[in-house]
């Protein structure tokens with residue numbers, strides 16, 4: 001069993017013993033950026049892409065990360081080693097850079113050094129039913145933060161917008177939320193990207209969403225396999241016509257959606273386990289992961 005381990009600025013301990021000072025800006029203000037990736041057969045998937053996205057998030061909030069790529073990488077390796085995965089056992093890695101400590105003051109220039117926090121644990125196990133049948137989503141009244149106020153491409157340590165939308169969706173009996181923006185365009189779920197099949201075409205909504213790396217992989221797979229694909233704004237009025245729906249994220253991979261609750265409470269239902277395009281994307285994604293493992297076993301990373 002993978003142990004849950006924390007690493008705070010190089011101090012590795014069981015997760016329940018890991019501590020940050022209360023004056024940390026990540027704790028006080030959500031002033032931090034983070035990434036989550038997982039391994040397949042002990043190989044980190046898309047490490048470089050995640051790292052580049054972390055740098056982009058940091059640039060978007062004007063944070064100068066003091067830890068080098070090598071320091072981060074070495075610390076992640078040490079933390080994974082401390083979690084003691086057995087051969088072939090995979091891990092979930094969350095690494096977060098906070099703007100460190102300073103006087104209790106919003107001014108970001110007052111912090112001297114960024115803090116690195118790493119969490120390693122077992123890869124989350126989603127209910128098998130979510131793949132065999134599908135998860136349920138609800139479109140919320142609560143809107144996604146505007147790109148002009150808190151850009152969703154800042155993968156930062158403040159998820160209140162997502163948490164509030166998720167709890168609204170849960171109150172409406174759904175597993176997760178679909179957030180709209182102020183113009184009624186579909187953005188994303190609480191921690192995954194949402195996709196639809198509309199007019200027999202795979203549609204990745206473009207409006208106020210994080211540029212998900214799983215979504216990028218699916219775009220590449222769809223393009224490489226000549227599947228009908230559009231990346232465009234999706235208005236909430238189109239959702240009633242959706243033929244299929246699924247979500248993508250590093251830990252959920254490609255997960256089919258069984259029901260979508262619209263804002264007026266009406267339900268759109270989809271095929272068990274995903275319609276034809278969803279199932280095609282699920283199997284292309286699984287094949288891609290098998291290829292990734294086969295082509296990288298010679299260069300184990302951890």
Ligand SMILES: Cc1ncc(COP(=O)(O)O)c(C=O)c1O
Nearest residue numbers: 191192193210212213214249250
């Ligand atoms: C808000 C949000 N959207 C989308 C995603 C999916 O991104 P990825 O595929 O890179 O995991 C995440 C993942 O953390 C997320 O938090």
